[in-house]
Amino acid sequence: FPSGVAVIVHCANDVIIADNSIHHHRNSGISAGSVLGYKESYTSNIIIQNNYIYNIGQHILCDQGGIYTLGIQPGTIIDGNVIKNVFSYAIFMWGIYLDEGTSQVIVSNNIVYNTGWASFFQHYGANNTIVNNVFACASVNPAPHSDDTDPDGDIHIGLAENHTSIIFTRNIIYDTFQGEKHSVYLSSPNVIAPFNDTVYYNPYGTSLLFGSQQVSFIEWQKTGQDNNSVIADPLFIGDVNQCDFFTIRSDSPAAKLGFANITKLSKWTSGCDANDENDNNQFYHW
Known part of the structure; x- marks a missing residue:
C-alpha cells in the first residue's frame, strides 16, 4: 500500500512505539490519534x-x-527520535506534525533536519510542550511547481485560538536558508505561544523573522517573547554541513540556557544526502 503509514495507532491507550528504523515510506512514518479536533478522544499515553x-x-x-x-x-510523549529527509510531491511536508486539535503532548529531545517545509508544525491544538529539541535545515525544498505554496520556515503554528497552543523552550533552531531574510517562526495573528530559552542561528548571516508580523528578533523580544533567548552559534561539535549529529559543546550558549545533549541513536547514520539511493530495491515504483 504505497499510501499507507508505517506505524499507526487509533483509539488506543498505553502504547509504546520505540527503537524502530522507519524509512522509505510515501506517507507519514508514525501516526497517532483518530478523533479530529477537541471531541472526546480515545487515544492517550502513547510513547x-x-x-x-x-x-x-x-x-x-x-x-x-x-x-x-x-x-x-x-x-x-514524543521523545528522543531522529527525523530527517521529509519531502512531499509539492506541499505540506513537516518533521513533527501536530494536526487537528493535538493537545497535551510533550515533544522533547528530538532531532529533526532536512525537511521540505518546517521542522515542526502545529495546525491547531492546546497546551503542547516543545522542549529540548534540535530543529535544523528546514524548508530546504523550493516549490517544485510555479503555483505551489512556498515553504514555511523553521517553526510554524497555523490557527490562533483563545488558549495556549504550545510552550516552546530550551530548543535549538539552526536555520540554513541562504538569502536576505527567512522565517524562523511563522504564525497566524494572535496565536498564544510563549517562546523562551532558545538559541537561534543562521551561519550565512540571513536575517531571521518571527511571529505573525515577521519582525526582527529585537522587535520580537519587545513583545515579551524570547527574553532569555539568543541568536548565537550553538557550537555543535560535529560538522553541521555534513549533517553530523547535533551535539553541542559544553561552552555552548544553549547549554547555558539549560539545553541538554540528546542521546545519539545507534542506528543513526550521518550525511546530508536526501536522495533515495535504494529506490531501485523498493517493492513498488511510481
Missing part, C-alpha cells in the same frame, strides 16, 4: 521514543510528517 525515521514522502504524496498526531492525547 513514541528513540525511533529513526528518514526518507519519508519521497516526493510522491502530499501532506505528511515524520511523526503525525491528531486529537487530545493526555500522556502522549
Whole structure:
C-alpha cells in the first residue's frame, strides 16, 4: 500500500512505539490519534521514543510528517527520535506534525533536519510542550511547481485560538536558508505561544523573522517573547554541513540556557544526502 503509514495507532491507550528504523515510506512514518479536533478522544499515553525515521514522502504524496498526531492525547510523549529527509510531491511536508486539535503532548529531545517545509508544525491544538529539541535545515525544498505554496520556515503554528497552543523552550533552531531574510517562526495573528530559552542561528548571516508580523528578533523580544533567548552559534561539535549529529559543546550558549545533549541513536547514520539511493530495491515504483 504505497499510501499507507508505517506505524499507526487509533483509539488506543498505553502504547509504546520505540527503537524502530522507519524509512522509505510515501506517507507519514508514525501516526497517532483518530478523533479530529477537541471531541472526546480515545487515544492517550502513547510513547513514541528513540525511533529513526528518514526518507519519508519521497516526493510522491502530499501532506505528511515524520511523526503525525491528531486529537487530545493526555500522556502522549514524543521523545528522543531522529527525523530527517521529509519531502512531499509539492506541499505540506513537516518533521513533527501536530494536526487537528493535538493537545497535551510533550515533544522533547528530538532531532529533526532536512525537511521540505518546517521542522515542526502545529495546525491547531492546546497546551503542547516543545522542549529540548534540535530543529535544523528546514524548508530546504523550493516549490517544485510555479503555483505551489512556498515553504514555511523553521517553526510554524497555523490557527490562533483563545488558549495556549504550545510552550516552546530550551530548543535549538539552526536555520540554513541562504538569502536576505527567512522565517524562523511563522504564525497566524494572535496565536498564544510563549517562546523562551532558545538559541537561534543562521551561519550565512540571513536575517531571521518571527511571529505573525515577521519582525526582527529585537522587535520580537519587545513583545515579551524570547527574553532569555539568543541568536548565537550553538557550537555543535560535529560538522553541521555534513549533517553530523547535533551535539553541542559544553561552552555552548544553549547549554547555558539549560539545553541538554540528546542521546545519539545507534542506528543513526550521518550525511546530508536526501536522495533515495535504494529506490531501485523498493517493492513498488511510481
